[in-house]
Amino acid sequence: MTDTKDALLDAAMMHVPFDGWSETTLRAAARDAEVPLEQARALFPRGAVDMALAFHKRGDDQMAAALRDEPLEDMRFRDRVARAVRLRIEVIDDKEAVRRGTTLFALPQHAADGTKALWATADRIWRELGDSSDDINWYTKRATLSGVYGSTVLYWLGNDSLGAQDTWAFLDRRIDDVMRIEKVKSAVNANPLTRTLFAGPNWLASKVRAPGDMSGYPGRWTDG
Structure with missing residues (x-):
């Protein structure tokens, strides 16, 4: 089943640049891969x-496989995250397929699918990096990384610098922005005055838990 899916995706790559992710592409891929249309x-x-x-998920799988071969233990954590995002983009062998996918998921009827795919990529990266959070941080990490990945992909689609160096510089800036936010959060929690001011919101946030299957949303409320 997976082999047939991959064969169809491979066959589709010749048609997506011209016909987008469309019925025409599906029919052409089935014909070229010699797979019955049904x-x-x-x-x-x-x-x-x-x-x-499926093309997007295959990219997630390829990123995860490549990440496991990386010497992550020698990297700062922010560099591990940046490396994972970079690998996710580098495994893409057809920029036009991504461009066409971005256009498809910008349509109102498919926007939810696009958002879910972005979230799945962020979730996969965090899981591959060993994230074990089970509270509101589970959500904030994925939401933040979804924004970083999404904005970097959009920049990459319009970037033609040698070796995509401008894209990787853009990615580093986005990661640095996130790290600054985390430092501010830590400073707020360390300050007795601001900690008191945010006691209510922090208590509320402490009741949020990640989904039971750790693969979606919403989370769960706890009384403990």
Whole structure:
């Protein structure tokens, strides 16, 4: 089943730059991969939308495999996150397929799918880096990283610098912005005055828990 999906995705790459993630691409991929159209539709029930999502997930899988070969123990944590995001972009072998996917998921009827795909990428990165948070930090980490990854991809799509160096510099700036926010949060919690001012919101936040299956949302409320 997975091999057939991969064969269809590989075949689609020749058509996406011209026809986008569309019914035309799905039909052409099925023809080129010699897969019955009925089987292709069974694998991608919503047609090209599901095909685009499968392409995105395959990129997540490739990133995770590449990340496991990285000497992460020698890196600062912020550098591990930056490396993971960079790897996620570097495994993409067809920029136009991503550009077309960005256009597809910008449509109102597919915006939720695009948001979910971004969240899944951020979640995968955090899980691969060993994140074990089970409170509101589970959400803030993924929400923040979704923003970093999404903005970096958009920058990369419009960037033609040698070796995408401008993109990686942009990524480093976004990571640094996040680290500054984390420093401010730590300073607020360390200050007796601001800690008292935020006691209510902090108590409320402490009741939030990550999803039971650690793969989605919403979280859960605890009385403890």
